[in-house]
Structures are given as C-alpha cells and as structure tokens.
Amino acid sequence: MSAREAILNKVRSSLGTAPSDAARAETVAKRLADAPAGVIPARGQLADKERVALFCEMAEKVSATIDRVKKPADVPKAVSTYLRARNLPASVRMGADERLRAMPWSGVKSLEVKSGRADPEDEVGVSHALAGVAESGTIALHSGTDNPTTVNFLPEHHIVVVDAKDIAGDLETVLSGLRQRFGKGKMPRTLNLITGPSRSADIQQTLLLGAHGPRALHLIVINGG
Amino acid sequence: MQISSPAFKTNARGALADPHLQEALGHVRSGFIDKRQKAVDALPEFDALRESARAIKDHTLAHLDLYLEAYEEKVKASGGHVHWAETAADARSVILDICRAVGARTVTKGKSMITEEIGLNEFFEKEGIRPVETDLGEYIIQLRGEHPSHIIAPAVHLTRDQVEADFRRAHNHLPPTRDLTEPASLLSEAREVLRAQYFAADVGITGANFLVAETGSSIIVTNEGNGDLTQILPRVHIVVASIEKIVPTLADASQILRVLARSATGQEMSVYTTVSTGPRRPEDPDGPDEYHVVLLDNGRSSMLGTEFQDMLRCIRCGACMNHCPIYHAVGGHAYGWVYPGPMGAVLTPSLIGVDKAGHLPNASTFCGRCEAVCPMHIPLPKMMRHWREREFARGLNPATQRYGLKAWAFFARRPRLYRLAASFAIPALSAFGGARRRFRYLPFAGGWTRHRDLPAPESRTFLQQWRDRETRKQEART
Numbered sequence: 113m114s115a116r117e118a119i120l121n122k123v124r125s126s127l128g129t130a131p132s133d134a135a136r137a138e139t140v141a142k143r144l145a146d147a148p149a150g151v152i153p154a155r156g157q158l159a160d161k162e163r164v165a166l167f168c169e170m171a172e173k174v175s176a177t178i179d180r181v182k183k184p185a186d187v188p189k190a191v192s193t194y195l196r197a198r199n200l201p202a203s204v205r206m207g208a209d210e211r212l213r214a215m216p217w218s219g220v221k222s223l224e225v226k227s228g229r230a231d232p233e234d235e236v237g238v239s240h241a242l243a244g245v246a247e248s249g250t251i252a253l254h255s256g257t258d259n260p261t262t263v264n265f266l267p268e269h270h271i272v273v274v275d276a277k278d279i280a281g282d283l284e285t286v287l288s289g290l291r292q293r294f295g296k297g298k299m300p301r302t303l304n305l306i307t308g309p310s311r312s313a314d315i316q317q318t319l320l321l322g323a324h325g326p327r328a329l330h331l332i333v334i335n336g337g
Numbered sequence: 338m339q340i341s342s343p344a345f346k347t348n349a350r351g352a353l354a355d356p357h358l359q360e361a362l363g364h365v366r367s368g369f370i371d372k373r374q375k376a377v378d379a380l381p382e383f384d385a386l387r388e389s390a391r392a393i394k395d396h397t398l399a400h401l402d403l404y405l406e407a408y409e410e411k412v413k414a415s416g417g418h419v420h421w422a423e424t425a426a427d428a429r430s431v432i433l434d435i436c437r438a439v440g441a442r443t444v445t446k447g448k449s450m451i452t453e454e455i456g457l458n459e460f461f462e463k464e465g466i467r468p469v470e471t472d473l474g475e476y477i478i479q480l481r482g483e484h485p486s487h488i489i490a491p492a493v494h495l496t497r498d499q500v501e502a503d504f505r506r507a508h509n510h511l512p513p514t515r516d517l518t519e520p521a522s523l524l525s526e527a528r529e530v531l532r533a534q535y536f537a538a539d540v541g542i543t544g545a546n547f548l549v550a551e552t553g554s555s556i557i558v559t560n561e562g563n564g565d566l567t568q569i570l571p572r573v574h575i576v577v578a579s580i581e582k583i584v585p586t587l588a589d590a591s592q593i594l595r596v597l598a599r600s601a602t603g604q605e606m607s608v609y610t611t612v613s614t615g616p617r618r619p620e621d622p623d624g625p626d627e628y629h630v631v632l633l634d635n636g637r638s639s640m641l642g643t644e645f646q647d648m649l650r651c652i653r654c655g656a657c658m659n660h661c662p663i664y665h666a667v668g669g670h671a672y673g674w675v676y677p678g679p680m681g682a683v684l685t686p687s688l689i690g691v692d693k694a695g696h697l698p699n700a701s702t703f704c705g706r707c708e709a710v711c712p713m714h715i716p717l718p719k720m721m722r723h724w725r726e727r728e729f730a731r732g733l734n735p736a737t738q739r740y741g742l743k744a745w746a747f748f749a750r751r752p753r754l755y756r757l758a759a760s761f762a763i764p765a766l767s768a769f770g771g772a773r774r775r776f777r778y779l780p781f782a783g784g785w786t787r788h789r790d791l792p793a794p795e796s797r798t799f800l801q802q803w804r805d806r807e808t809r810k811q812e813a814r815t
Contacts, residue, residue, distance in 0.1 A: 118421075123638045127401070140400050144407060147586040155380070173605075255623070262623045264565070284591055299552045302614075310561055312561050
C-alpha cells in the first residue's frame with residue numbers, strides 16, 4: 113500500500129467514514145465550486161474616494177510611503193523625484209507591463225530603465241500592482257513577464273504603481289478578480305500580497321525595517337485625488 | 338531533535354535561574370500582549386471572524402480525506418508534485434531524494450516548524466547537504482546550534498548582547514572592529530551574509546500556513562521576505578506541510594488570515610502573504626523550475642475522531658504561549674521538544690507520547706488565558722485535563738501524587754467526614770500560620786515553599802463561611 117493510501121485510509125477510519133459516501137463528496141464539490149465568502153469587515157466597504165483614502169492611510173500605518181498623481185503620464189516624474197530625494201542612482205528595474213511601458217520614461221532626463229527580472233545589484237524596482245486592498249493597505253502583484261517576482265524582493269526600494277480604480281475594499285474582491293482573470297481554480301505561479309516594507313522583530317522584539325526584502329515600499333496612486 | 342520533555346522539571350529550574358533568559362522573557366511579557374489587544378480592538382468583526390475560522394477548520398477536518406484528494410489533483414494540474422509521508426523518517430527520505438536528484442549541496446530554508454518536527458537540519462548535515470536558515474531568528478539559533486524557543490519568534494530567548502557575540506564568532510571574515518551595538522546593524526549584517534546564500538542554493542524549502550484545495554496552492558505568511566527569496570531563486574521549491582493545513586478555498590484562507598496576524602504579532606496583515614502554485618510557467622522570467630509538496634501525517638490522522646481533534650485547528654500563531662504565565666516564567670526550551678507553551682502541552686503528548694511528555698499538560702495553572710485568546714477557539718485547558726486523566730489512568734504520575742489524590746477522593750466522597758476533618762485542620766493550620774499568616778515551610782509542600790510562602794488559610798472553612806453568609810442574607814431578607 114502506498115503512503116498516500118495509508119494516510120487516506122487512516123483519516124477515513126478515524127473519521128469513521130467510507131470513500132463511497134456520496135453525500136460527503138457532494139458537500140465538498142459544492143463548497144469548492146461555490147467558494148462562499150465569509151465575514152467581510154465593514155471597514156473597507158466605502159465609496160470610491162473614501163476607499164482610496166483608507167488604502168493610503170492603512171499603507172502609511174505600516175510604513176509604506178504614498179505619492180498621489182493625476183494620470184499615468186505623471187508616474188515617471190514621480191519616480192525620478194523619489195530617487196533624487198533619497199540620493200539613489202538614476203536607474204530602475206521594470207518588467208514588461210504595458211501600463212508601465214506606455215508611460216513617458218524618456219521624458220525624464222538620464223533615467224535608465226532596465227527590463228526583465230531583477231539582479232542582485234538593482235537598487236530600485238518598479239512594478240504595477242494588480243490591485244490594492246483598502247482594509248489593510250495591501251497591494252497584490254502576480255508573477256509573469258509583466259511584473260517579475262524578483263523585482264518585488266531583491267531591490268532595496270520597491271516602487272509600486274496602483275491605479276485607484278483597482279483598489280478594492282477587501283481581500284475577497286481582489287481574489288475574485290484573480291479568479292475571473294485566470295479562470296476558476298487556476299492561479300499564476302506566485303501571487304504576492306504585500307503590506308508595507310520588509311521587517312523583523314527577531315532581536316529583542318525591536319521592530320526594524322528592511323530585513324531580506326525591500327527596506328522601503330513606495331506607492332504611487334494614480335487618479336488618487 | 339533530542340527530546341528533553343521528560344526532564345521538564347529540571348529544565349524549568351534551570352530556566353528560572355538563567356538571568357539572560359529571564360531578561361529576554363521580559364520582552365515577551367511586554368511586547369505581544371498589548372499589540373494583539375490593540376489589533377483585536379480595532380476590528381469589530383474579530384469575534385465573528387474567529388467563529389468563521391473555527392467553522393472552516395471543523396468542516397475541513399470532517400472532510401479531510403476528500404480535500405486532500407482535491408488538493409493533490411490541483412497541484413498536479415499546475416505542474417507540481419505531491420509526496421505523501423506517513424512519518425518524519427519518510428518525509429526526510431522523500432526530501433533527500435528530491436535534493437539528490439538535482440545534486441543539491443546547499444539548501445536555503447524559510448521558517449518552518451514542521452521541518453523542526455522532522456529534524457531536517459541535523460539529517461541534512463549527516464547527509465552532507467548544507468541547510469541555511471534564512472529567517473533572522475532561525476539564522477541566529479542555527480549559529481548557536483539551538484532550536485526555536487517560540488513558534489513565531491524563534492530567538493525570543495536571547496538578548497542583543499548574545500546575538501552580537503554569535504555574529505562576531507560566526508562572521509569572522511568581517512572586520513572585528515565593526516560596530517554592532519544596534520539591532521539594526523546586526524540585521525544589516527545578516528542581510529548581507531544571507532543574500533549570497535539565496536543565490537548559491539540549489540533547493541529552497543518552506544513550510545506552509547495553508548494549502549488551498551480549490552487551486553492547489555500553498556500559502557506562506559512572513560514579515561522578512563526571506564521565505565520569498567528562498568522559493569523564487571533556487572531551481573527547486575519544496576513545501577513541507579502537515580495534512581491539517583488544508584483549507585477548501587482562497588476565500589476560506591482569507592478568513593483565517595484576518596485572525597492569524599492579529600493574534601500572532603498584532604499586525605493587521607503580515608508583510609508578505611505569498612500564494613504559490615506549481616513551478617514557473619514557460620513565459621515566467623523567474624521562479625523555480627520544480628515545485629514539490631511533501632504532505633506529512635506524523636500522527637495527525639490518529640488525532641482525528643478523538644478528544645484531541647480540535648487541536649488540528651491550530652494555525653500556529655503563538656498567542657497561547659504569549660499569554661501563558663508558565664511560558665513567561667520558563668521560556669520555550671524547557672518544554673523539551675518542538676512545540677512549547679499551551680499548544681505544545683497538548684500537541685506534544687499526541688506526537689511523541691504522554692509517557693515522555695506527561696509533565697507538559699501538568700505545567701499549567703489553568704488560568705484559561707490561552708483558550709480566551711486562541712483565534713481558533715481551541716479548548717486547550719480541557720485537552721490538558723484529558724492528558725492528565727490519561728496519565729493517571731496509565732499510572733504515569735508519581736506515587737505521592739496518586740496517593741494524595743486518592744486520599745482527597747476518599748474524603749471528597751464523604752461530605753460529613755470531609756467537613757469534620759476540615760473543621761479541625763483549617764483552624765489548626767490557621768493558628769500555625771502565626772502573625773505573618775504565611776508558611777515558609779510545610780511538610781509535603783516543599784515544591785511550593787521552596788520558591789514562595791504559602792498563605793495560611795482563614796480560621797474558618799469555606800463551607801462554614803458560606804453558611805454564615807447565606808444565613809446573613811436570609812436575615813436581611815426577613
């Protein structure tokens with residue numbers, strides 16, 4: 113008997129059930145198909161403007177920094193301002209996301225835009241978020257050529273562009289959106305839900321930013337009012 | 338790892354006398370409790386979410402066989418591999434085979450209690466593979482040759498000075514004059530040292546907070562980002578998880594996520610919640626080429642259908658130990674195996690046997706705080722009582738305790754005799770208590786009086802006082 117059979121048999125015998133129990137199988141199939149939502153906190157259930165404001169407030173609470181711009185074309189300048197303010201080299205790493213690629217990067221003098229996955233030398237990464245979650249100030253990013261996962265973790269500074277219309281009140285809404293995009297039961301290789309810059313409190317419970325991931329998370333919200 | 342749970346009493350005595358440990362434990366008492374309370378107060382739906390989370394796990398456990406099958410099918414459909422392991426030894430050998438197949442020499446690891454449970458690091462070293470812990474706390478204790486003393490804060494038993502000394506000893510390629518006085522400089526140094534390891538590793542191993550049947554995904558929840566670098570940079574990602582980590586859907590995982598971080602560290606959400614499904618897709622520029630899940634039973638299936646089934650709802654947040662007066666006093670190592678605190682006091686006897694871990698369910702004041710803060714409503718004190726009953730039934734506790742209990746039972750079943758005996762004993766004890774109303778020494782109570790005085794009883798018994806009170810109430814009414 114394989115380990116698989118042995119474990120499943122033990123589980124069934126402890127539960128006092130047989131594999132032929134059709135009612136149980138139906139319950140499970142229905143639950144997986146319906147994926148019912150549970151308790152959704154009221155906190156994020158707000159009108160558009162307030163929802164975006166809550167997203168920014170929650171993200172700042174966890175030490176992300178926020179910049180609001182009117183339109184996508186304003187993003188390259190906002191990135192350049194961020195780099196200069198922190199004395200960072202004029203070079204960013206970026207994936208193939210069309211929304212990012214359509215922005216006027218050449219309009220910013222001497223800014224180098226490197227494409228593809230991140231290298232250990234990259235100091236700044238730029239990504240476009242799939243979505244934001246207002247209830248916790250979280251951004252959602254998924255793997256692929258558009259926004260490679262290494263860009264989220266290797267550079268010391270991670271700049272993430274979020275379109276205000278993609279900011280949902282709660283996590284469940286973002287996950288349903290993903291379900292529509294990839295098909296029910298299918299997922300990209302990696303979905304990252306990121307809430308603030310990397311941190312650790314492993315030494316004497318002292319909270320420090322910048323453990324293994326980025327030391328700084330900067331969010332640029334488009335149409336953020 | 339070596340089991341020292343049978344020596345709990347000796348371990349605890351040592352812990353109480355260790356000044357470094359006592360200093361470090363002060364940070365547990367002050368840190369976790371307030372942070373959790375603030376996070377709970379900030380979310381009006383917290384209790385409703387706890388109920389929801391409990392119902393999800395109860396439903397899943399009642400259909401565990403079916404959800405495991407559904408999960409396996411989805412992992413395969415996304416190009417991943419599922420390996421089933423009945424015991425710790427089986428899991429180790431499956432993992433070794435995967436590592437050997439790619440000629441792995443260095444393996445990075447995200448924080449995982451399950452790999453502690455199967456003793457993976459010691460095994461790797463014996464087999465000539467170098468395991469590198471990447472979570473800061475885990476990295477520190479690996480340098481010291483220790484094991485985690487807390488399930489989410491593995492180095493919580495150490496002070497900054499101790500960590501500095503370890504780094505100076507281990508990182509001897511760095512200038513000895515460097516400044517390491519601030520925790521921030523220690524963190525930067527660990528970041529530098531570990532960066533190179535992520536790229537050198539052939540295999541990355543993580544645990545899982547959840548396995549999702551709907552999508553075949555594994556989810557890890559971290560703050561440092563080490564778990565992510567561990568799984569996206571090497572060629573192979575191995576997930577090691579026990580069978581009760583399954584939840585039906587992503588919506589279910591979202592419910593439990595809301596109570597997990599709040600209960601653990603008082604965060605609304607941990608920094609990184611990462612959902613991983615299969616290996617990298619053909620078009621992906623990064624991610625592992627292979628994705629393996631090792632599903633471990635190691636005694637869980639035998640807990641189903643017993644009075645210990647509720648323990649399988651545990652999501653390893655650590656709230657029970659953060660609120661436990663015993664844990665605060667002795668720390669995690671005294672418990673003698675992988676899982677400390679109240680959750681360990683229930684789980685350890687299930688996994689290694691009550692004959693070895695019998696002291697653990699006894700190391701409780703039954704104050705009930707663990708159950709009060711448990712996000713999954715696990716009745717921890719009740720289950721510790723079940724272990725005490727089993728221990729008694731198997732004659733595992735010491736003779737003095739057994740005879741003491743028998744003597745007490747003799748009187749307790751004879752109320753008149755009990756009252757008569759008490760009416761002599763209580764005033765006598767009260768009189769002997771002297772002006773201080775305390776005993777510094779009392780026969781048969783040395784375990785108590787060695788560390789503190791025993792208060793002398795009031796001059797009258799509880800029943801006498803109760804009767805008087807009732808009489809007074811009666812008189813007041815008439």
